[in-house]
Amino acid sequence: MAGIDAMLDGGIPEGNQVILAGGPGAGKTLLAFEYLYRGAKQGEPGIFFSFNEDADSLLRCMKESLSGFTDIDELVMSKKLMIFGYEETKTFMQKGSESTNYAFTGMISQLQSRIEDYHATRVVIDSLSYIRSYTKDPFEYRNLSTSLVVILSRQHVTSLLTLETGPGTDTAHQEFFIYDGIIVLGTHGAGNQILAIRKMRSANHARAISQYKITKDGLKVTPSQAAPAQ
Ligand SMILES: Nc1ncnc2c1ncn2[C@@H]1O[C@H](COP(=O)(O)OP(=O)(O)O)[C@@H](O)[C@H]1O
Ligand SMILES: [Mg+2]
Secondary structure (H helix, E strand, O other): OHHHHHHOOOOOOOOOEEEEEEOOOOOHHHHHHHHHHHHHHOOOOEEEEEOOOOHHHHHHHHHHHOOOOOOHHHHHHOOOEEEEOHHHHHHHOOOOOOOOOHHHHHHHHHHHHHHHHOOOOEEEEEOHHHHHOOOOOHHHHHHHHHHHHHHHHHOOOEEEEEEEOOOOOOOOOOOHHHOOEEEEEEEEOOOEEEEEEEEEOOOOOOOOOEEEEEEOOEEEEOOOOOOOOO
16 A cells, blocks of 8 residues: 555554554545455455444445455455454354353454464454443453454464544543554544554654545555655
8 A cells, every 4th residue: 555655664564463543434444445455466365354344235335435446356255355244243242151251252262263264464353442342341341452462463463453533432441552553544624634653663654644535446645755765
């Protein structure tokens, strides 16, 4: 993803677990999907775990929005690009007994086995905000998100985990330090969409903010001054 890769001095380092934060409609799901799509084209299998949309409508929506990517179906058919939607991920969450966090250890092992089955090297979790709504309290969420990051790192996958931000959302209990990177999509002034890399371990990333546009060929980032000279 040329513009973002330039901001990251090459791209997201392998094995990083990265939060992709932004308000509703910012383009988190689209960006995350494009990340998997481009990986799949290079022969890197990717899995999209959606906790809030069913797989068919997610795929339909992505094909409509990213109509310039004409080979999405082929990548899905050849299992280079896997989508697990709400109807499946909700079964990952089913409660064991009230007193244990069985449901979440179950969820993590389900994610783990899908990653192994498809030899995925790229993973998307859409969204942390939705997973959080299943937890009883901040401590449970903290345990869950920490285990999630540990497991993903152990599996040597590179992940984007989306996080809904903005008015009415609470990020107070987000343990930002457990993630290797934070990419933020936001707005500035009259509808200007802006992208910032707040943190990215093992990358000499740009500090400046760039503008972006959503197009049928993916996210287009306007090169910022801080992008490294070619
Ligand atoms: N091809 C496109 N060109 C411009 N805008 C688009 C296109 N496809 C989708 N959008 C816009 O992208 C937004 C949806 O992005 P999405 O990734 O679902 O957001 P988020 O996951 O952050 O809530 C909507 O506002 C939609 O109007
Ligand atoms: Mg979304």
